[in-house]
Amino acid sequence: MSDNPEDWKKVPQEVYDICWLKGTEAPFSGEYNKLYEPGTYSCACCESELFSSDTKYDSGSGWPSFWESASQNAVAKKQDTSYGMVRTEVLCGKCGAHLGHEFEDGPKPTGKRFCINSLSLKFQPKGQNNERK
Numbered sequence: 001m002s003d004n005p006e007d008w009k010k011v012p013q014e015v016y017d018i019c020w021l022k023g024t025e026a027p028f029s030g031e032y033n034k035l036y037e038p039g040t041y042s043c044a045c046c047e048s049e050l051f052s053s054d055t056k057y058d059s060g061s062g063w064p065s066f067w068e069s070a071s072q073n074a075v076a077k078k079q080d081t082s083y084g085m086v087r088t089e090v091l092c093g094k095c096g097a098h099l100g101h102e103f104e105d106g107p108k109p110t111g112k113r114f115c116i117n118s119l120s121l122k123f124q125p126k127g128q129n130n131e132r133k
Contacts (some may be wrong), residue, residue: 019097027062030118
């Protein structure tokens with residue numbers, strides 16, 4: 001995905017609303033919230049690998065949650081002060097798409113909870129190289 005906002009509009013509207021307008025899906029509505037198959041989760045916009053199913057857990061929050069990203073550069077973080085709160089926004093490290101937020105109430109070993117919108121992700125089951133859900 002390029003840095004041109006016109007290219008971003010090539011994704012489905014609901015993905016655009018989450019990833020580029022910094023929206024959020026309703027809790028417990030995302031297709032990956034309760035998915036626990038082995039595989040990888042990539043950016044819905046640029047397909048860069050973001051998270052592994054090995055670090056996914058049920059946080060009870062209603063969104064897919066991970067305790068660690070796939071690599072140090074997989075995601076970027078920045079302070080988000082919208083809605084009168086101070087949170088850490090999580091962005092795709094490659095294209096900058098909004099993914100969700102990071103919180104400090106996750107499980108060991110990191111104590112992190114990456115609370116991610118399903119619509120910002122694409123899931124690739126383990127062993128399937130070219131097929132994406």
